[in-house]
Every structure is written in C-alpha cells, then in structure tokens.
Amino acid sequence: MSNAIKTNRMRCKAAIVTCSLLSFLVYLAVCDQLLSTPDAIVQEVGWKSYHMFTILANMFAGIAAALCIPYAVDGLRYNNYHLPRWVVNVLFTATTGVALTFLIAITILSPMTSYYRMMLYSNNILFHTINPIIAILLFIFINSDHKVSFRATFLAIAPVVLYAAFYFVLVFVIGEENGGWRDHYQIRDITQYVPLPLVVLGMVLITFVVALLLRTVHNRVHEKRKKQTVSYYQSAGDFDCPDIASAIKALAARNRSRDLGGELIVPRRILAMMEEKYQSGLPLGELCKIYVDAYYKKEVKGQ
Structure with a gap:
C-alpha cells in the first residue's frame, strides 16, 4: 500500500506544480499580448488578441489546468487523487487545441516567417512552444485518470469547428470594414488555390487526427498506470489482514487520522482493488458501507 500511496502523492504534487505553472504562464502570456504593440506580422493586440485561436486555446488550457488543482489538493489529503471524467474530457479538449496550434506553428507558420519568430520570439515561446508542451505532458502523463x-x-474538435464558424461570419460575411475581423490567418489568400470548404474540412481533419493521437497515447498510459496501481494494492502489506472487512477498517482508520475536518470521501477505486485481492464476493456498495461505518466509528471514539 505504501508504494501506491507514495505514487499517488507524487502525482498530486506533480499535478499541483504543473497545473499551477501552466495557468500562470498562460496568464503571463495573455497579459503580455494585451499590452503588446502591433507589428508587421501580428496586429491583433490588446482586446483584439481574443480574435486569435492561439490565444483562446491557451486560455482554455490554463482554465482546464486550474480545474485540476482542487482535486490534487484533496488527493494529498486523502491519498486518493482522482479526477472526474468531465474534467479529463475538458483537459482533452483543451490539450487538443494547444497541440493543434503547436503543430500549425511548427509546420506551416514557421516556414513562412522563421522558426525563431514563431516558436521563440517574445510571448510566442509561451503560446506556441512551452504552454502546449506542458499541456500535452500534463494530459498524458499526470492527469490520465480515465x-x-x-x-x-x-x-475535442468542437472548439475548432466553433472558431471556424465565427471566423467565417466575422471575416467573410461581415468583413473588417463593417466591424468584423481582419483576415489575420490570410484565408482569402489560401482560397485562391484551395476552395474554402476544403480548407475548413482540412483543418477539422487535422484536429481530429491530433485528438486521436493524444487519445491513443493517453489511454495507453492510463492502462499502464491502472495495472501498476492494481498490483500495488493487491500486493500491499500495510493492510495484510485476514479478511477484507478488517483491511477496509484499517484503511478507514488511517484516512480518518489524516482528516483535517474535510468532507468524507469514499475511495471506491481502492476498495474495488482490495476486493480483487481478497475475492470476498461482497458488492462494492457493501464495501463502501463498511468503510463509512468504520470511518465514523473512529470519529466518535476520537471525540
């Protein structure tokens, strides 16, 4: 059990540090962009910064990372870091967006200008390089709960589709002269060689492929971590009790001793892993009841 707890706490600390760092770097980069002055390449500064998909994708990634921090803090308190499925899906969607900007910047935009200008210059090093890499590593190796x-x-491709729809309306339908957006991605120039529907379809397909690749790697890491965690709990000697009820009571006593007055969290995943070890045949609901009863019994004794 100690190996499982140690690994869990390491993930909690890594998540807190990485998520906080990503959120801070996004905030720093966005503030810098808001205060920047336009140049020959980028004219979308100030509030117009929000016209660019790169800015929006980075902001989404920062928000998604911030969502994980409370769960990581609770994970440190209860030795049970676990994200809800909806948070993992939000992370997946946000990571797909910044991974797409990273891919486009390094394969299309950099050759058109320079790799230094797109990947390393000013706040581009955050928007196009550091933030996407941190977000990808965070999603794949740390927050792989589901x-x-x-x-x-x-x-995951929904933000790209929505942005494409807004871009089309504000650039092609309304137009900059009528209060819309400037064609900062120069789509009109591209449509001289490729029809607009094919441009949109191509971007959606590229995003879909990026999402599939992220999903594949994430799921492989998830399966590997799941097997490792199960093996930890099945071979644990900390609660080497004669039956599962005694082991659950020992777990409840340990967790109660660390409780700082927070809300009771029933570690259902851990109980399920313990059941695989003891093979008691008891349903998960009964195991949870044993845990809750033992937890509150300990609380009464301590009062």
Whole structure:
C-alpha cells in the first residue's frame, strides 16, 4: 500500500506544480499580448488578441489546468487523487487545441516567417512552444485518470469547428470594414488555390487526427498506470489482514487520522482493488458501507 500511496502523492504534487505553472504562464502570456504593440506580422493586440485561436486555446488550457488543482489538493489529503471524467474530457479538449496550434506553428507558420519568430520570439515561446508542451505532458502523463472514449474525440474538435464558424461570419460575411475581423490567418489568400470548404474540412481533419493521437497515447498510459496501481494494492502489506472487512477498517482508520475536518470521501477505486485481492464476493456498495461505518466509528471514539 505504501508504494501506491507514495505514487499517488507524487502525482498530486506533480499535478499541483504543473497545473499551477501552466495557468500562470498562460496568464503571463495573455497579459503580455494585451499590452503588446502591433507589428508587421501580428496586429491583433490588446482586446483584439481574443480574435486569435492561439490565444483562446491557451486560455482554455490554463482554465482546464486550474480545474485540476482542487482535486490534487484533496488527493494529498486523502491519498486518493482522482479526477472526474468531465474534467479529463475538458483537459482533452483543451490539450487538443494547444497541440493543434503547436503543430500549425511548427509546420506551416514557421516556414513562412522563421522558426525563431514563431516558436521563440517574445510571448510566442509561451503560446506556441512551452504552454502546449506542458499541456500535452500534463494530459498524458499526470492527469490520465480515465480512459478517453472515442466519442470524446468529437468533443475535442468542437472548439475548432466553433472558431471556424465565427471566423467565417466575422471575416467573410461581415468583413473588417463593417466591424468584423481582419483576415489575420490570410484565408482569402489560401482560397485562391484551395476552395474554402476544403480548407475548413482540412483543418477539422487535422484536429481530429491530433485528438486521436493524444487519445491513443493517453489511454495507453492510463492502462499502464491502472495495472501498476492494481498490483500495488493487491500486493500491499500495510493492510495484510485476514479478511477484507478488517483491511477496509484499517484503511478507514488511517484516512480518518489524516482528516483535517474535510468532507468524507469514499475511495471506491481502492476498495474495488482490495476486493480483487481478497475475492470476498461482497458488492462494492457493501464495501463502501463498511468503510463509512468504520470511518465514523473512529470519529466518535476520537471525540
């Protein structure tokens, strides 16, 4: 059990540090962009910064990372770091967005200008390089609590589809002269060679492929971590009790001794892993009841 707890606490600390760092770097980069002056390449500064997908994708990634911090803090308190599925899906969607900006910047935009200008110059080093890399590593190696479903891949491409729709309306329908957006991605120039529907379809397909790749790697890491965690709990000697009820009571006593007055959290995943070790045949609901009863019994004795 100690190996499982140690690994869990390491993940909590890594998540707190990495999520906080990413959120701070996004905040720093966005503030810098808001205060920047326009140049020959980028004219979308100040409030116009929000016209660019790169800015919006980075902001989404920063918000998604911040969502994980409370769960990581609770994980340190209860030795049970676990993200809800919806948070993992939000992370997946946000990571897909910044991964797309990283890919486009390094393969298309950099050759058009220079790699230094796109990947390293000023706040581009944050928007195009550091933030996407941190977000990708965070999603794959730290916040891999759930297996991402194939359906979630369609959710991951939703921001690109929505942005494309807004861009089309504000650039092509309304136009800059009527209060719309400037064609800062020079789509009109591209449509001289490629029809607009194919441009949009191409971007959606690229985003879909990026999402599939992220999902594949994430799920492989998830499965590997899950097997490792199960093996930890099945071979644990900390609660080497004669039966599962005694082991659960020992777990409840340990967690209660660390309680700082927070809300009771029933570690259902851990109980399920312990059941695989003891093979008692008891349903998960009964195991949870044993845990809750033992937890509050300990509380009464301590009062």
